[in-house]
Amino acid sequence: MAKTVRMSDDLRLRALEGNADALAAAPEAEFTDAERIRSDLDALKEGAAMLTQAGNRVAALALMWSAVAIDPTDLGGHRRLAAMLANSGDVDGAANEYARYIEFMLPIGDVARATMELAYGAKVLGGHPALREAAEKIVTAVRALVPGGSATASLPTPRLLPKVPFRICIHDDGDRHWMQLEGGTSELVPTSVRLLDRQDNVVETRKCIPLTPGQKGHARIIEGEPPAGVAWVVLGISDEVVAALDAGKPSPYRVQAKVGDEWISSVLVDTGCRLGRRPSKIAVS
Structure with a gap:
C-alpha cells in the first residue's frame, strides 16, 4: 500500500512553514528592529540548512543570499554562504563572498576583522585573485590610519666616525x-x-x-x-x-x-x- 505523503512531510515546506508559524506566533509589538532582523536571519539559516539536507542546494543558496542581504556584516551568514558556494564547486563565488564581507568591514573601521577574514579565506581557498585584490584594499586602509604630512620623515644617513x-x-x-x-x-x-x-x-x-x-x-x-x-x-x-x-x-x-x-x-x-x-x-x- 502506497504511503500517503503530506505536504508537511516535505522538509523544504516544513522549513518554510516553521518560519511562518514562528513569526505569526510572536506579537509584532514585542520585536525591536534588531530582534526582528536577528529572527529573520535565524529563520533563513535554519531554512537553508533544511533545504540543503533535502538536497535542494539552489533554494538553500537563495535563502542564504537573502540572509546576507538583510545583514551584510553577519559573520555566521557570510561564512555559511561562502562554504556552500565552495562546496558546490563555485570557488569564484566563494572568493567573491569573502571579498564582499571584507569590503563591508573596512568602511566601518574594523580592519582587524577584515584581516582575519582574509586570512581565513586564503586558508580555505588559497591565493584567489579576488582575495589578493581584497588584501590590497586592506593595505590601503591600514595606510590611511596614519595621517600624511607635507614632508616625509627620513631616516638619518649613517655616518662613519673619523679617528x-x-x-x-x-x-x-x-x-x-x-x-x-x-x-x-x-x-x-x-x-x-x-x-x-x-x-x-x-x-x-x-x-x-x-x-x-x-x-x-x-x-x-x-x-x-x-x-x-x-x-x-x-x-x-x-x-x-x-x-x-x-x-x-x-x-x-x-x-x-x-x-x-x-x-x-x-x-x-x-x-x-x-x-x-x-x-x-x-x-x-
Missing part, C-alpha cells in the same frame, strides 16, 4: 710605564682620552692639555705624518701594552678620545721614543 690621530712615546718610571700622546687636529680636538680593556671596561681617563699653535711637542715628528697636534696627555700602561707595541702587534687595550660629546676611536703612531730608538709602528685602537 683621532696621536703620536705616542713610552717612558719608564721604575716599575711603571707611561704613554704620552700628542695629537688631534683642528677638526678633531680631543678634550679627554680613556684607556679600555678587552671587555671595554674603562681602565683610566685623563683630560687633555692643549698645545698652543706652534708649540713643539715632546714626541718627534715622523716623516710623512702631520706636524704637532692640538693637545697632549699621559696615560699609565701595563707591561702587556708595551710588549705588544715593541713586537708590532695590536695593543690589547684601546684608546678613545672625547671630541665634543662623543667618544671616538684613535690611531696611535709609535714614534719609537723610549729607551733605545725603534722603528716606527702603527697601532689602531
Whole structure:
C-alpha cells in the first residue's frame, strides 16, 4: 500500500512553514528592529540548512543570499554562504563572498576583522585573485590610519666616525710605564682620552692639555705624518701594552678620545721614543 505523503512531510515546506508559524506566533509589538532582523536571519539559516539536507542546494543558496542581504556584516551568514558556494564547486563565488564581507568591514573601521577574514579565506581557498585584490584594499586602509604630512620623515644617513690621530712615546718610571700622546687636529680636538680593556671596561681617563699653535711637542715628528697636534696627555700602561707595541702587534687595550660629546676611536703612531730608538709602528685602537 502506497504511503500517503503530506505536504508537511516535505522538509523544504516544513522549513518554510516553521518560519511562518514562528513569526505569526510572536506579537509584532514585542520585536525591536534588531530582534526582528536577528529572527529573520535565524529563520533563513535554519531554512537553508533544511533545504540543503533535502538536497535542494539552489533554494538553500537563495535563502542564504537573502540572509546576507538583510545583514551584510553577519559573520555566521557570510561564512555559511561562502562554504556552500565552495562546496558546490563555485570557488569564484566563494572568493567573491569573502571579498564582499571584507569590503563591508573596512568602511566601518574594523580592519582587524577584515584581516582575519582574509586570512581565513586564503586558508580555505588559497591565493584567489579576488582575495589578493581584497588584501590590497586592506593595505590601503591600514595606510590611511596614519595621517600624511607635507614632508616625509627620513631616516638619518649613517655616518662613519673619523679617528683621532696621536703620536705616542713610552717612558719608564721604575716599575711603571707611561704613554704620552700628542695629537688631534683642528677638526678633531680631543678634550679627554680613556684607556679600555678587552671587555671595554674603562681602565683610566685623563683630560687633555692643549698645545698652543706652534708649540713643539715632546714626541718627534715622523716623516710623512702631520706636524704637532692640538693637545697632549699621559696615560699609565701595563707591561702587556708595551710588549705588544715593541713586537708590532695590536695593543690589547684601546684608546678613545672625547671630541665634543662623543667618544671616538684613535690611531696611535709609535714614534719609537723610549729607551733605545725603534722603528716606527702603527697601532689602531
